[in-house]
Amino acid sequence: ATMNGTLSRLFRALGTMNTITVEQAEDHARAADALERAEHRVLELNEALSAFRPESEVSLLNASAGCKEVLVGVDTMFLLKESKRYSELTGGAFCVTTRPLSALWELNARCGTVPSRAEIEQALLLASDEDIVLDEEHGTAALRRFGQAVDFGGIAKGYAADEVRRILLEGGVTSALINLGGTVISLGRERNVGIQHPDRCTGIAMGRVTLCDNCAVTSGDYERYYEVDGIRYHHILDPRTGYPSRSNLRSVTLIGESAMELDALSTAIFALGAEEGQPLAEQAGVESVFVTNALDVFCSERLRENFSLLATPS
Numbered sequence: 001a002t003m004n005g006t007l008s009r010l011f012r013a014l015g016t017m018n019t020i021t022v023e024q025a026e027d028h029a030r031a032a033d034a035l036e037r038a039e040h041r042v043l044e045l046n047e048a049l050s051a052f053r054p055e056s057e058v059s060l061l062n063a064s065a066g067c068k069e070v071l072v073g074v075d076t077m078f079l080l081k082e083s084k085r086y087s088e089l090t091g092g093a094f095c096v097t098t099r100p101l102s103a104l105w106e107l108n109a110r111c112g113t114v115p116s117r118a119e120i121e122q123a124l125l126l127a128s129d130e131d132i133v134l135d136e137e138h139g140t141a142a143l144r145r146f147g148q149a150v151d152f153g154g155i156a157k158g159y160a161a162d163e164v165r166r167i168l169l170e171g172g173v174t175s176a177l178i179n180l181g182g183t184v185i186s187l188g189r190e191r192n193v194g195i196q197h198p199d200r201c202t203g204i205a206m207g208r209v210t211l212c213d214n215c216a217v218t219s220g221d222y223e224r225y226y227e228v229d230g231i232r233y234h235h236i237l238d239p240r241t242g243y244p245s246r247s248n249l250r251s252v253t254l255i256g257e258s259a260m261e262l263d264a265l266s267t268a269i270f271a272l273g274a275e276e277g278q279p280l281a282e283q284a285g286v287e288s289v290f291v292t293n294a295l296d297v298f299c300s301e302r303l304r305e306n307f308s309l310l311a312t313p314s
Helices: 029-050 057-063 075-087 099-111 115-126 156-170 259-272 274-284 301-306
Strands: 007-013 016-025 132-133 140-143 173-179 185-188 192-197 205-209 212-221 226-227 231-234 249-257 287-290 295-299 307-309
Touching: 007 029, 007 156, 016 029, 016 192, 016 212, 016 307, 029 057, 029 156, 029 173, 057 140, 075 115, 075 132, 075 156, 075 259, 099 115, 115 132, 156 173, 156 185, 156 212, 156 259, 185 192, 185 259, 192 212, 192 249, 205 249, 205 274, 205 295, 205 301, 249 259, 249 274, 259 274, 259 307, 287 301, 301 307
Parallel strands: none
Antiparallel strands: 007 016, 016 173, 132 140, 173 185, 185 212, 192 205, 205 307, 212 249, 226 231, 249 287, 287 295
16 A cells, blocks of 8 residues: 655754655555654754764764763764775865864854964864774774864765665655755655756756666755855865865766765765766766866766756856
8 A cells, every 4th residue: 555645854954954755655654653763863863973062972072082082872983984984995085074174164254264374284184084093892982182073064964864764664665755955865766856056046957867766965066155355165175185175176966875975975076076086986886977167067977868967057
């Protein structure tokens, strides 16, 4: 039996708006229950992982940097471990110990200024995922140096989206759309997902990808930025330079199986640029769409039949 009508949840968590829509399921009551559990799971992850919540596990870890190790739960331990792995895989282009750096830029963005070279150098010294020390046996984590801090902004939404999918599938959901702030998972049927035009207001798509039982994640420079003296500073920092990425890319969209993997890789590839990033995507077995500064669109081989260009850049 299929259910009549869709069930959906809209809620804030992980610094963004999230929607989970269930379209078809084996049983309506089970699906409603799974949907509730899925939302609860995302909120639970938000509580543990948010660098903005003073009592979160991540905040406690950050507050103890250079001093002592702290007990962390299964999720935080898993993400710290995965983050170290992606950091190594991408040669440091993915990095979670960038919180001092992003905090510095956030502070300046509010004042409409640009951080000094010296401030950036100092924050950059603290950005090293090798300084995350994990003891899985005792369930503890530590940051080696005083002042270091972790921010899971580049990986948490993906992990949360994967968890939502797992919970819905366990609850007998056969068709659903999960959208955690642009990290999208399509379940059960084909759906078209738009790739935003970097220069037009939200809602205008530049291209379209067909998704079925997989995920799409986009990292773009147009989501958050500010201008000083006519120069635009966007929010995706290159952990190797300390400045917003200058990789000649406006956006990177990756399509594949694990939203967490896509989240981490799209963040890294945005910093690396198409030339270094493409082999990384291929090696991970994920499809990609790159939009360059000149608004040229490059799309990986296997995706060609699944991708259509919509708005022609004027």
